[in-house]
Amino acid sequence: MFTAIAKGLGITFKHMLPGHSTTVQYPAVKLKMSDRFRGLHRLVPTRDREKCVACYLCPTVCPAKCITVEAAENDKGEKYPRVYKIDLLRCIFCGYCVEACPVEALEMTDAYELADYRRSDFEFTKERLLK
């Protein structure tokens, strides 16, 4: 019994020595997210517009039905999303939209600090997603 207790005491003492802590001081220190981390979405821009061609594949595949797309045609006769909205309160961050996109116009960033004060702030419009 005493050898077991002594062994346990030894283990706890060893852990107390400096350099054993695994705590990350979170808001001050942040871990690097994995490359495949699925955080906030981002619409990839090209030179003058977003890459998106409003093909409706992402709202179709979305299991949470959180993506709203309205297609339109610009001056050059190209199809573009007049409205592109993601309701982040509904989004489950599955990444299917990114997978479905045929032109790689949508990607997921490593942003995960998404808390906000108003429900309306969780509606990510095209302008916010392009940032």
Added chain:
Amino acid sequence: MTEMLSMSNNAPLFVGMMLLKLLVVFGVTMLIVAYATWCERKVIGHMQTRLGPMRTGWHGLLQPIADGLKLFFKEDIIPTQASKVSFLLAPMMILVPALITIAVVPFGPDITIQGFKMPLQITDLNIGVLYILAFAGLGVYGIVLAGWSSNSKYALLGGVRATAQMISYELAAGITIIAVFMLSETLSLREIVALQSGSVIDWYVFKQPLAFGLFIITGLAEINRTPFDMPEAESELVSGFCTEYSSMKYALFFMAEYANMIVIAAIASTLFLGGWSGPLPEALGVVNLLGKVFAIMFFFIWLRATLPRVRYDQLMQLGWKILIPLALANLAVTGLVVVLQQ
């Protein structure tokens, strides 16, 4: 030979010095109580590969103050079905015995003030050890009363457990201490320290190693600390006897727990580790005592981080079937040796 300062030879000086000693001892004890909570959280945190408090002040040094303020401003809830008087009385009844036990712990050699000799000890009772045992036993009334007056099944169970535990371990602790004063032939803590003051070898821990071990174990059980924290047992009894308490009354229980820890550490170091005398020179008596107290308290915290809580039947088994027979055997052997040496 200078005269001992007393009420009869210089009353104003005596009263003044007494108040000063009381204030200093009380202040230091409360300071240790406050920072023992911080140390405990830090040490246990690091032992569990965490950091413990880090945000309030440098490495969380202001945490005890923040905790105190928080508890002070919390709503004070008294359950409607509770027995009000005893509910109010219980936290005081547990803290007061813890604090007044420190009165008999000597913390330094005699000093001379205006031609009078004054001991660095609040009071040198010639029944010091009995006084300690008496108040250690009294502490349990607070717990039982808290458990009963809360009118909650968890609190009541905590209180009942505390009683059973206290009775079982108080016995072993008492018998253990008897072995010490069989050697010292005095109950005055001051004289017990004086008898150990020759060198480190004179410490009773070397003459009574078993008694020291038993005293530490029974002491842990008496102050309800892990692995013997049955009365609190978060995983079974919510928070045990203090389940229904909130605000400053809860803080009093918390303070009592740490004050008790200081008391047991101080008594263990006085009875077994030479108290304020040695290893540093006499003038640094306070440092000696505090060093020993802190070492024992660190050991208590270390044990808390290491051991799980014992089961109730294991607790009783350990107390009655192992500790008490061992204490009795130790007593018999000590008695035999004392008789043979004469």
